[in-house]
Amino acid sequence: MIGRLIDAIKKTQAPIVVGLDPQLKFIPGNITEKAFRENGETLEGAAQAIYEFNCGIVDAIADLVPAVKPQIAMYEQYGVPGLAAFAKTVDYCHSKGLLVIGDVKRGDIGSTSGAYAAAHLGTVRVGKSELAPFGEDFATVNPYLGTDGVKPFIDICKSHDRGIFVLVKTSNPSSGEFQDRLIDGRPLYEHVGEMVHSWGLDAMDACGWSDVGAVVGATYPEMGKVLRGLLPKCFILVPGYGAQGGSGKDLVPFFDSDGLGAIVNSSRGIIAAWQGSAYASYGEEGYADAARAAVLAMKEDIAQSLEEGRK
C-alpha cells in the first residue's frame, strides 16, 4: 500500500495530506442553513453539513494531493449520523482517486484491536458475506499497549494490502510528559520508534518501504531528525504544520535526501483557509477555492524548504 502512496506523491509532486477535520464553525452558513432546513438542528443536520462541506473541499483539491486524512473524532462527535458522514466521505474521496488515511488512533488488545483493524482497514464476515465496514487505506494506531495492540493491524496490512502509522512523538505541547521520559538514557519515543521499525520489517512493501509508518509532529523537528534515522524503512506522517505552528523549514529533517520518507498533514490551514486573513477575499462561497489556494501555497512552501535544505 505504501507504494501506492509514494506513486501518488510522485505524480502530484506533493508530499501533502489534507486533514478533513470539519467543525461546524468552519462551514459556510449557506451549507449549514440548507442542512438544518432539510434535517433540523440535529445530528443528521450536522452530518449533512459536514459531508457537503467535505465534498466541496475534495472536488477542489483532488488533483493536487495524493491523500486526505479525515479525523474520525470530528465525525464521532455527531454520533451515528456523524460516523455515517465519515463513511460516505471515505467513499467520496476514493471515487475522486484519493487515498484515505483514517486518523482513528485506535489501539486495544488482541481480538479487540483485531476488530478495530477489520473495521477500518479490513473486512468482517457476516454469515457468508465478507464486508468492508469503513474501508480506509491507512489508519493511525496508538502504541501504549505494545505489540498485542499493533500486531492485529499489521496482520490486516499484510492480508488486505493496507498501511498504518503508529504514534511515536505527537505534535501537542504535553506530548513530552510521557513520550520524552528517559529510559536507559533515551526518550520513550525513541524506544517506540525502534519498535515501529521492527514491526515494519514484518510488513515490507515491494517498493522497499514498509506499510508500517510513524506519526511524528512537525513541532519537534530535532526529534524528527533522530527518528528519520531510526526508521529507515518507515514513512513518517507529520501533523502540526500550519495552525499548530510547524513551518516548511521545520519539515526538512523528516524527509530523505531524495525528498521521500514523509507526508505532511494540514487540516485547519486548508479547510478553514477562507476564514483566515490571507484568503479572506475568496469569501464564504469561495471556501473550496481558498482551500485549493492554500494547498498550492503549502506545496510551494514545502518544495522550497526541501530545495533549500538540500543546498
Added chain:
Amino acid sequence: MIGRLIDAIKKTQAPIVVGLDPQLKFIPGNITEKAFRENGETLEGAAQAIYEFNCGIVDAIADLVPAVKPQIAMYEQYGVPGLAAFAKTVDYCHSKGLLVIGDVKRGDIGSTSGAYAAAHLGTVRVGKSELAPFGEDFATVNPYLGTDGVKPFIDICKSHDRGIFVLVKTSNPSSGEFQDRLIDGRPLYEHVGEMVHSWGLDAMDACGWSDVGAVVGATYPEMGKVLRGLLPKCFILVPGYGAQGGSGKDLVPFFDSDGLGAIVNSSRGIIAAWQGSAYASYGEEGYADAARAAVLAMKEDIAQSLEEGRK
C-alpha cells in the same frame, strides 16, 4: 458520577461490571438466523443480532450488577449499523437502571480529544440544539499524549458529571513493552498512575472519590497493589478476570480494606458462558440464564476472596 457507581455497587453488593463485547460466534443461532432473515447477511443483520443478544443478557443481569462496559470495537467492526447498535445498547442499559462504561480507549490532542469527550460523555451544539451523541456515563481514555489528551475529558467530567478510567497498566501479555520500562528507577505505569492521581484531584466527587479512575489489569496483582497505594482517591477498573486468566484471589490487592476502590470486568466469561463446559446445560436458548449464573458465581468468588483477604 463515581458516587453513583459506588451507591450501585453497595446496593448490588457486586463490584462487578459485565463487558458487553459481543462477537457473532457468541450469539445463539436462532438470534443470528432471525436477524439475517430480516436484514440479510449484512452489517445491519450483524448489528441487529448483537443488539438482540445484548438485550437478553441485560434483562438477565440488570438486577445483579451496577454497570456494564460495552467495548466499542466490537460494534465498530460492523460499521455504521454496528455503532447504531452500540448507541441503542447504551440507551437500553440506561432504561434498565445500569450505569454504562464506554470502553472506547480514545485519546488525541486538544480539540480532537474534546470532540471524543463530547461524543461519549458530553453534548454537542448543533444550531440552537444541545445533543448527546452516545451518552455513556464513563469512558476509558488512553494517556500516551499526556495532559492535552486527557484534560478535555476531565473538563466534561466536571461540566456533565461524568467519569473516566485512564489506561495505566493494561491486562495483555505485551503491556510491559512500554508500560514496565523504568524511568528514574520506576516503571512508566507508576508515572502514569501518579499523573492520574493528580488529574483526579481536579475532579473530586462529593463522596470523596475522584471521577478520574485508572485501568489496571487483573493479570498483574502485584502492580495493582502498588497502584492502589499511589491512587488513594481513584477507583480502579480491573479487566482480565476470567477468560484472560485473572482469578478472585488476584483481585484482593486492587480493593481497599473496606471492599471499595475497584470494579472488576468480565466479558466473555459472562456473555459466552453458555458455550463453556460449566454452563453447557443451559443450552443456546438459556444463554441469558447462563450469563446470570456466571455473574452470581463471579460475585461469590470475589466476595469470598475479599473475605479471605481480610483475614
